[in-house]
Structure formats: structure tokens, C-alpha cells
Amino acid sequence: MKDERLMLAIESSCDDTGAAIVRGTRLLSNVLSSQQVHEQYGGVVPELASRAHIQNIVPTVSVAVQRAGISLSDIQGIAVTLGPGLIGSLAVGVGMAKGLSLGLGVPLYDVNHLHAHVLAHFIQTDDDQEMPEFPYLCLLASGGNSQLVLVKSPMDMEILGHTIDDAAGEAFDKCAKVVGLPYPGGPVIDSLAQHGNAKRFKFAKSRVPGLDYSFSGLKTSFLYLLRDELNKNPDFIKENVNDLAASLQYTIIEMLMVKLREAVHLTGVKHVAIGGGVSANSGLRNAVSDYCRSNGLKAWIPPRQFTTDNAAMVAVAANLQADMGKQNTSLCAVPFSKLRI
Ligand code: KG4
Numbered sequence: 001m002k003d004e005r006l007m008l009a010i011e012s013s014c015d016d017t018g019a020a021i022v023r024g025t026r027l028l029s030n031v032l033s034s035q036q037v038h039e040q041y042g043g044v045v046p047e048l049a050s051r052a053h054i055q056n057i058v059p060t061v062s063v064a065v066q067r068a069g070i071s072l073s074d075i076q077g078i079a080v081t082l083g084p085g086l087i088g089s090l091a092v093g094v095g096m097a098k099g100l101s102l103g104l105g106v107p108l109y110d111v112n113h114l115h116a117h118v119l120a121h122f123i124q125t126d127d128d129q130e131m132p133e134f135p136y137l138c139l140l141a142s143g144g145n146s147q148l149v150l151v152k153s154p155m156d157m158e159i160l161g162h163t164i165d166d167a168a169g170e171a172f173d174k175c176a177k178v179v180g181l182p183y184p185g186g187p188v189i190d191s192l193a194q195h196g197n198a199k200r201f202k203f204a205k206s207r208v209p210g211l212d213y214s215f216s217g218l219k220t221s222f223l224y225l226l227r228d229e230l231n232k233n234p235d236f237i238k239e240n241v242n243d244l245a246a247s248l249q250y251t252i253i254e255m256l257m258v259k260l261r262e263a264v265h266l267t268g269v270k271h272v273a274i275g276g277g278v279s280a281n282s283g284l285r286n287a288v289s290d291y292c293r294s295n296g297l298k299a300w301i302p303p304r305q306f307t308t309d310n311a312a313m314v315a316v317a318a319n320l321q322a323d324m325g326k327q328n329t330s331l332c333a334v335p336f337s338k339l340r341i
Contacts, residue, residue, distance in 0.1 A: 053093065111318050166216050
């Protein structure tokens with residue numbers, strides 16, 4: 001790092017309020033305040049998320065400053081997620097960031113949430129930590145996105161393929177919901193899958209051309225299997241939940257891996273990364289590690305705390321991009337009407 005800028009970042013794109021402080025790429029603190037209020041609805045309720053952000057944002061930032069052992073006046077830049085995300089949630093984070101930038105008289109840097117996920121591998125938690133080499137391929141799989149991104153630099157990323165309908169995380173969450181599991185379903189499916197037979201049930205895998213993904217057919221196929229089996233045996237779910245979870249997880253991973261392998265072949269990259277909430281999945285982490293090991297590639301598997309939404313990745317992305325000359329956002333250049341949803 002040429003510039004060891006002390007950056008405070010705010011992330012509020014969905015249902016987690018995050019604040020983090022980094023010096024360059026070195027993590028000093030990372031605080032996340034998650035919102036339990038959505039569990040009873042089986043998904044994020046945007047209005048409730050915005051209101052919870054309003055309650056959480058000041059304490060979350062204060063704790064991040066305390067834990068970093070600095071005072072607010074030491075901060076040299078404020079980073080904030082500008083989008084994509086829920087408009088009301090983003091507005092809370094951007095409002096807070098603008099206020100801090102104005103009050104402290106330091107530059108404001110806007111960060112694309114997806115760039116931040118892709119750059120999460122640069123969050124430095126120890127001094128000898130290795131970092132990916134550019135260009136690298138990143139499979140970004142979360143609740144709202146599934147993309148294959150060729151990362152040429154912190155500022156230059158090419159989307160090689162993306163989902164044309166549901167995201168991988170949505171497939172986990174929606175299928176989990178129909179078997180009566182709590183939201184978010186991904187982590188629950190992951191733990192049930194450890195005890196199930198992944199080859200027991202077969203689900204349809206959509207075949208879309210190129211490097212794009214589609215998960216809506218899988219969801220329908222999962223639903224039809226349940227409908228048919230429940231007609232024969234009302235206890236079908238209870239008796240087979242582990243095998244259902246394992247088979248679903250196996251199918252989603254297979255679908256993600258087919259296109260990942262194709263993208264590696266087309267680009268010739270030697271470094272392969274995963275990111276986003278679904279990259280916490282143990283089956284996906286093993287599949288990518290095994291594939292890379294047997295093909296002489298370097299795998300980048302993020303620590304679990306940096307897979308789901310967090311402000312550490314926003315802080316690091318802002319510093320890496322600022323080092324490459326990205327201009328700070330002038331306060332009036334971020335009218336709320338520009339927030340990307
Ligand atoms: O990146 P993220 O925190 O939020 C956005 O969507 O931006 O990702 C959340 C998604 C949810 O769909 C959740 O079910 C999924 O990540 N997820 C998992 C696991 N942990 C989180 N999916 C599969 N296995 C997991 N262990």
C-alpha cells in the first residue's frame with residue numbers, strides 16, 4: 001500500500017448494519033449488527049430493515065471506533081456502500097457517511113457492494129497474509145447475485161456471466177422455506193446436508209448458454225418433488241429433511257461449479273476466488289478447494305466472517321480504489337436519487 005489511509009466504512013445495503021475501520025488494508029475493527037426482526041417473515045422486509053438501521057447505525061459506528069483504539073478525529077476517509085441494495089437501507093448508511101464526512105472534513109468514497117465482496121480477499125488480518133494476484137476469477141454468490149467476475153484490478157472488473165433469474169442464495173432460501181426451515185435457509189441447509197445423502201434426490205438443472213446461471217427451474221423441480229411425495233406420505237419432509245438438504249446443496253454447487261470450470265478454461269486464470277454469503281457454504285468451499293488443488297490453481301476461500309455483508313470489505317475496497325486514483329465523492333454528488341437499487 002502506498003497510502004496507509006485510516007478509513008471508516010459503513011455498510012447498510014440489506015439487513016446488516018456494519019461499520020469497520022482499516023489502515024490501508026489492515027483491519028482494525030469490524031462490527032456487525034444483524035437484524036433478527038425479519039426471521040418471523042421468512043425474508044427481509046425493507047421498511048423494517050431501514051428502521052432497524054436507523055436504530056443501529058450510531059452505536060455500531062461508535063463501537064467500531066472504540067474497538068479500533070482510535071478517535072473519530074484520526075479518521076482520514078469515510079467509505080460507504082452506495083448500492084446495489086435496498087433503497088431505504090442504503091439511504092441510512094449514506095446519510096450517516098455524509099454527515100461524518102462533512103463533520104470531520106474528510107473525503108467520502110462510495111463503494112459498489114459487489115466490488116466490495118469481490119475484493120474481500122484483501123482484508124488483512126495478519127501481517128504475513130497473502131493476497132490474490134490479478135487477474136483472478138471470482139464466483140460471487142449471495143442472496144441477490146450470482147456472478148462470475150474477472151477481476152483485472154480493484155477498479156477493473158468484467159462480469160463474464162450472471163444469473164438470469166434467481167440467485168444461488170435465493171434458491172437455498174426459497175427451497176428451505178418450502179420445507180419449513182427458518183430464514184435465511186442457506187446456513188440451515190448447509191448444516192442438515194452434513195447428515196444427508198446428496199445423491200438421493202435428483203433435481204432439474206437449467207442449461208442456459210454461456211456463463212450465465214439460472215436457478216428458477218431447480219426451485220420448481222424441488223417444489224414438484226415435495227408436492228408428489230407429500231401426496232403419498234404426509235411425513236415425507238420430516239423423514240427426509242437431511243437427504244433433501246444434501247441433494248439440494250449438491251445440485252446448486254454442481255450448477256455453480258460447471259460454469260466456474262468453464263470460465264477458468266476460457267480465461268486461463270491461475271487464481272480462483274469465491275465471495276458473497278453462499279461462499280460460507282461448506283460444500284462449495286470444499287468443491288472449489290478440491291478443484292483448484294487438482295488443477296494447479298490457487299484457491300481463495302474467504303474467512304466465514306467476510307462472506308456475508310460486512311463493512312470491512314467496503315473499507316478495504318475504498319482504500320484499494322482510492323490508491324488507484326478513484327476520486328472521492330463530493331457530498332452533493334450523492335443525492336439519494338442516485339442510490340442504485
Ligand atoms: O452476501 P449476503 O450476506 O447478502 C446478500 O445477499 O447481499 O448473502 C446472504 C445469502 C443468503 O441467501 C443465505 O442463505 C446465504 O447467503 N448463505 C448461505 C450460507 N450462509 C449464508 N448459503 C449456503 N450455505 C451457507 N452456509
